[in-house]
Amino acid sequence: MTFRIRAATDDDLKPLYEMAKLTGGGFTNLPPDRPALRAKLDRSHAALARTGDAIEDELFVLVLENIATGEVRGTCQLFTQVGQRHPFYSYRRGTLTQHSRELERTFRAEMLTLTTDLEGSSEVGGLFLHPGERAGGLGLLLARSRYLFIRLHRARFADRVLAELRGIIDEAGGSPFWDGLAGRFFGLTFQAADEFNAINGHQFIADLMPKHPIYTAMLTETARAAIGLPHPSGRAAMRMLEHEGFRYEQYCDIFDGGPTMTAPTDQVRSVRDAVVALVAALGDGGDDVLVAAGELAAFRCVFGQARVGAEGVTLSADTARNLGVAVGDTVALIGRF
Incomplete structure (x- = not known):
């Protein structure tokens, strides 16, 4: 599925x-x-x-x-x-430290502050x-x-x-x-x-x-x-x-x-390591990735296969179909870890 x-x-x-x-x-x-x-x-x-x-x-x-x-x-x-x-x-959660000279002891009380x-x-x-x-x-x-x-x-x-x-x-x-x-x-x-x-x-x-x-x-x-x-x-x-x-x-x-x-x-x-690039081609295979596309109400995200190259991203045909994207669209992808 x-x-x-x-x-x-x-x-x-x-x-x-x-x-x-x-x-x-x-x-x-x-x-x-x-x-x-x-x-x-x-x-x-x-x-x-x-x-x-x-x-x-x-x-x-x-x-x-x-x-x-x-x-x-x-x-x-x-x-x-x-x-x-x-x-x-x-x-x-924090700590309040208090010292008593008379008792020659230091007290540390844990507190919760709203x-x-x-x-x-x-x-x-x-x-x-x-x-x-x-x-x-x-x-x-x-x-x-x-x-x-x-x-x-x-x-x-x-x-x-x-x-x-x-x-x-x-x-x-x-x-x-x-x-x-x-x-x-x-x-x-x-x-x-x-x-x-x-x-x-x-x-x-x-x-x-x-x-x-x-x-x-x-x-x-x-x-x-x-x-x-x-x-x-x-x-x-x-x-x-x-x-x-x-x-x-x-x-x-x-x-x-x-x-x-x-x-x-x-x-x-x-967020930091995601690659954002254009879909350059559709093909077979590739690395296992999370890939997302679409703005706002059109947003989609799936597990899929993709390869990143100098010209952009090559998506597997299944991944492109599940995302509803075509060559020239922008995607964001990150490896599965």
Whole structure:
């Protein structure tokens, strides 16, 4: 079977909703709520329709499509500039060192500080692959297609990009981090707060969350142990992000404590090293690559075969057909790693 990434359309609402019901909670960017998903598609349509290069607060929704059947089996999202409609909150883990002469001891206390340091960054998120397709590198195709989209539309994105990874969720769907910290202030279960946040945004955090630093020694052991750790299902995603050049710089999610990874946009490996060139010819064979083409609503990305030469790129006929490109069109490609 051959798959491609493309921009989401109105017809994708139903499969997006069906996939959202499979996430298991803690997946803010893909809520199992039809109106919220409809609003995301509307934002994406508006972003795809705008042709200017200025950075604005926009969302692009992409989907993974089985070319043969037309079935949608995965999705991912790109936010061009977070923190513009609502504050973008994170916790930053740091240390306060204090010394007592009388006791002749130095004390180092770990703290979590509520911050909006990452406001204005772009974000890659909302990645979900249907459980029936978690083989054959399709997660890699979903993840890295976002960076080729950025490369082809670089002016629409900020100079720093972040990725939030889902944190530890227990078997009952709860969050040890939430229960040990924010849940004590809000009087809401993690599931209720996560659903509210996915639909209504972070503003209730600004209204109710204490602004002073939180000493982690005052948290439960299970809450402390969850800080900065990804959900077991997200460990592979964290390794892929690290391979792209993302780093964990002590920022974590305010809901489940999951790690927030950041990178300079132009230093993300698949942005920096992608080759952008004209299709010079169609042929057979070539190197295994990720290759993308098309602007905005016409964007496509597939696994394919290509060779880069002095005159441009030679694509295999199958790759060109799956992308919908011909000789003279522009493509971006990066090797599979």
